[in-house]
Amino acid sequence: DPVNQRGEDSENRIKELKNDFGARQMPCGDFNANALYFDICSLSYNLFALMRQILPLEFANKRAKYLRNRR
Numbered sequence: 766d767p768v769n770q771r772g773e774d775s776e777n778r779i780k781e782l783k784n785d786f787g788a789r790q791m792p793c794g795d796f797n798a799n800a801l802y803f804d805i806c807s808l809s810y811n812l813f814a815l816m817r818q819i820l821p822l823e824f825a826n827k828r829a830k831y832l833r834n835r836r
Contacts, residue, residue, distance in 0.1 A: 778810075785829040786810045 791799035
């Protein structure tokens with residue numbers, strides 16, 4: 766059903782940003798420091814999204830947490 770799937774991709778990206786790239790909790794009470802921290806988390810996520818394009822197909826849809834813990 767297309768109605769139930771409309772936000773699925775966005776929700777998964779937000780979940781990955783929060784869980785795999787540290788954006789779940791901000792580090793301090795200072796707004797500017799937190800904004801910088803969130804920008805760094807977002808930049809890391811976007812760099813990983815670009816890296817996914819050159820990964821082998823078996824890893825292209827894996828989360829960063831999976832790839833980081835793989836040995």
